[in-house]
Amino acid sequence: MVGSLNIAANHTRPDIAFATSRLASVVSRPSHEQLEAAKRLVRYVSATASVGLEYSGVRQRLQRGAADVKSGEMLLSCYTGASFNSVKADGTSIGGYVCLLGGGAVSWRSKKQNEVGLSSCETEYMALHHGAKEVVWLMRLLEELGVGQEEPTVVFCDNESAVKLAKNACLHGLTKHIRPKWHWVRRLLDKEVRLEIVKTHQQAADIFTKRLAEADHWKGMKLAGMSVH
Incomplete structure (x- = not known):
């Protein structure tokens, strides 16, 4: 089953x-x-x-400073998230991401993290790492198909501390224990990945990291590009 x-x-x-x-x-x-x-x-x-993914071909309005994406342009985007300490048996968290293109999800993941995070920042940071890895692979795939994009893919995260940790290489007492591999995302910044903070009510990754109320579940489906056919 x-x-x-x-x-x-x-x-x-x-x-x-x-x-x-x-x-x-x-x-x-x-x-x-x-x-x-x-x-x-x-x-x-x-x-x-009757519910399924819909690739409408509409452009995704991703904020780029003061200007939006040009009309008709479709760009890959990714949302990452984690639910801190949600697996009570061993103290681990559930991490997830969803990558969108053409109005619908093209790749997603919901998985228990292998390491115990000591804070929500740390678990979100690990989820950010996995989402960024998927983005790099998808960008290379699109390039091989002849539809690559020149600018970095925007990766959205609703944890401000995790985004700051990725952008700031300075270590301090609360993060110096984090394994070096999780900092790999820093090498991608402004080259293949661009990190942005997203408001919680616009977080498309929530449906992959936690159990939601019915209304929030359907909202999450819509954010992932699902609709009734």
């Missing part, structure tokens, strides 16, 4: 990526409640069979 859900979650249904990821983590020894949760997810997918 979870395997079938996982196929959909990875290819056509980003709205179930978070739930499927959590179910996959307990698939070896599921409890009665977890089995019922899997059944509810199957019923949800069946009831929303």
